[in-house]
Amino acid sequence: MTKVVDYELFEVPPRWLFLRVETSDGLVGWGEPVVEGRSKTVRTAVEELLDNYLLGEDPHRIEDHWQAMYRGGFYRGGPILMSAIAGVDQALWDIKGKAFDAPVHQLLGGRARDRIRVYQWIGGDRPADVGEAAGEKVDEGFTALKMNATSEMRSVDTPASVQAAADRIASVREAVGPEVDIGVDFHGRVAKPMAKRLASALEPYDPFFIEEPVLPEQNESLPDLAAHTSIPIATGERMFSRWDFKQVLADGAVDIIQPDLSHAGGITEVRKIASMAEAYDVALAPHCPLGPIALASCIQVDACSHNALIQEQSLDIHYNEGGDVLDYLADPDVFTYDEGYVDVPTGPGLGIEVNEEYVREQAERDVDWHNPVWRHDDGSVAEW
Incomplete structure (x- = not known):
């Protein structure tokens, strides 16, 4: 049985986080799990999902994995968890498409x-x-x-x-x-x-x-x-x-x-x-x-x-x-x-070929994007 055996995360400019998931038969899927300005937080959430659940599992059971990642924790929803799930899900669909030599759609x-x-x-x-x-x-x-x-x-x-x-x-x-x-x-x-x-x-x-x-x-x-x-x-x-x-x-x-x-x-x-x-x-x-x-x-x-x-x-x-x-x-x-x-x-899969060499090169750069904090004339915080 094909299994998920490895993953890597890359923070790259301007403000993105890429996920690379690899299977035991050599297929690679890519996802983009990020909350703009909270990439390090989402990175940790992705690591929890992969380390505690997905490593060693069959990558093709996407619906079951989605339900386990969502329902398997007592606390659920919100931008951080759902963005972590999103990037993992994208990578699994990329793998599945490549396994069947077909686009995801x-x-x-x-x-x-x-x-x-x-x-x-x-x-x-x-x-x-x-x-x-x-x-x-x-x-x-x-x-x-x-x-x-x-x-x-x-x-x-x-x-x-x-x-x-x-x-x-x-x-x-x-x-x-x-x-x-x-x-x-x-x-x-x-x-x-x-x-x-x-x-x-x-x-x-x-x-x-x-x-x-x-x-x-x-x-x-x-x-x-x-x-x-x-x-x-x-x-x-x-x-x-x-x-x-x-x-x-x-x-x-x-x-x-x-x-x-x-x-x-x-x-x-x-x-x-x-x-x-x-x-x-x-x-x-x-x-x-x-x-x-x-x-x-x-x-x-x-x-x-x-x-x-x-x-x-x-x-x-x-x-x-x-x-x-x-x-x-x-x-x-x-x-x-x-x-x-x-x-x-x-x-x-997703229909794109990621330039992995360039991703690794850019991941060496310091990426620390945060949205500005705006204030009104009276000093109170404004919506950005």
Whole structure:
């Protein structure tokens, strides 16, 4: 019987953690278990899962392993454990695909599409000069963009702050015209009292969606927000299991869910979340400002999920200082973006070949990324 015999973890720039899992018959699978800014914490959680459970086990019993990793501990869920499980799960699917010489989506029922639309980030944490950047990305062939709506915002802020956000999306809309979609990420920075005001101000510019208009802790307010705007509402990057998504789907206020394949339990769990969402006529747009293994995992799920709408990807994103999504691939052409789409990879497993030599080289560098801690004018901590 094939067994899991070894694993290695690599912290690499800009802020990623890669997992290499090896089997007794020489197959290697890759996963990307990380919480941005908490890589060392997740690393320890992965080591616990591998050392205490998975080493010596048959890698092909993926569903059983997922249940054991999740249900085998009395305390479960949350970003750290679910991200650790996610990376292990990705690696096991990569191994299984290579064992059968088939892409993961083929093992999940086959393709429901030949390619998936992608969007491109513009601007930074504090968005500025996005109009010019938008024009450049459209010239490169992207048909969908995403930008941050605001920098820090007080719980009840000034009319000027709302107008500034409206002016930014107005500049993008003017630059790209009505044929390009513009997603606007509230990033959890907007408190409940401001969410309706901001949505109302942005509505004339027809956003593709507003993302995380309130923090997940305030998801009960989403139906009220949905009743006040025609803009599609997206959320889910800080929700980590099908049980986290259950209530927002039942409430009927969300139009697009955004589980992260490196945070929400991996391929096994997000495939189930996608199916739940399909029953509620909710689209799937996986969150992925991460590395190539996470992106490859996303595309495998997108390929076999009928309700997959669009895919986030991190090329040139403002976080990627010191490394980018294509740098770690032996063949970066697998993620060639053509007319705003990426073809579904046809190679075995996750469909990518990791440049292991480059990964090992980059893992020698000091990687210590943490998100900034923002403060309001009065010194209180602001949402980043």
